[in-house]
Amino acid sequence: MAWLSKLLCCILWLVPTVSVQAQLHKFVLVPAGTYTIGKKGHPVNPLRTVTIDSFRIATTETTNAQFAAFIAATGYRTDAERMHNAMVFEPGLDEFEWLEDSTAYWRFPNGITRGGIDNKMDHPVTCISYSDIMAYCRWAKLRLPTLEEWEVACRAGSSTDFFFGNDDKKISEYANIWRGHDHRVADSTDGYMYTAPVASFASNAWGLYDMYGNVFEFCTGKLQPDESASVAHARGGSWWCSSYACHYFNSYDIGRVNIHASFSNQGFRTVLLSTK
DSSP: OHHHHHHHHHHHHHHHHHHHHHHTSOEEEEOOEEEEESBTTOSSSBSEEEEEOOEEEESSOOBHHHHHHHHHHHOOOOHHHHHOOOEEOOTTOOTTOOEEOTTOBTTBTTOGGGOOSTTOTTSBOOSOOHHHHHHHHHHHTEEOOBHHHHHHHHHTTOOSSBTTBSOGGGGGGTOOOOOSSSSSSOOOTTSOSSOOOTTOSOOOTTSOOOSSSSSEEEEBOOSSTTOOTTEEEEESOOTTOOSSSOOOOSSSOOEEEETTOOBTTEEOOOEESOOO
16 A cells, blocks of 8 residues: 555645645635626726626735746746847836837846846736736636726725725825836836835725736736737736826726737736635
């Protein structure tokens, strides 16, 4: 029966590996129910009601430390590492202008010359594509929220443009965004020019941090049934967004990008595969 003992030992060793990855994330239960989402007159996300099952969503975005564990375990190479096409930012660029940097990937999300993540392991991982994120989720036995789930979690029962009301001037309490008038001059007004450590700002009413700002968060789902499989969607805005340019730090807007594109302002948070 020695073979059985060895088999049991292997099983006991393997099971915690999956559990540990889930335990690295803290999750909030979103109850099943019917919720109001969208915004009246919005071209892609009109006001409507949706019915969803319960789910558990991570309280923060996935960090560099969590993504590093995935890389160490699998040896996975991201799209940015293979394609050398990551888009990065530095102050001085015109609005909506980005630089293609062949040296940029998740360890150096704004390119090697702009520094790495050695002292930023509690920051959200960036410079990864939707395709990379799906690989992480398969390994960690987690998933992304759907477009509808993300909005329900973000709103936390609210019906206003932001989970804290309709006045975007209060955003500084809840989000790491670009507060400067344009992107030609560096802005570290809130202490961070790029990403901030997760949970650096106040949470919404359900205990979820950084639903606005810091990084765009990828979701699953399509806006149209015939939408190309090469398109992915992300929500919530990022550190780059401002009141004068990209204003996506709200509960209703939805961005789009190619599934293999890597930007230094896009990341993700996860959902448990089961609420049990």
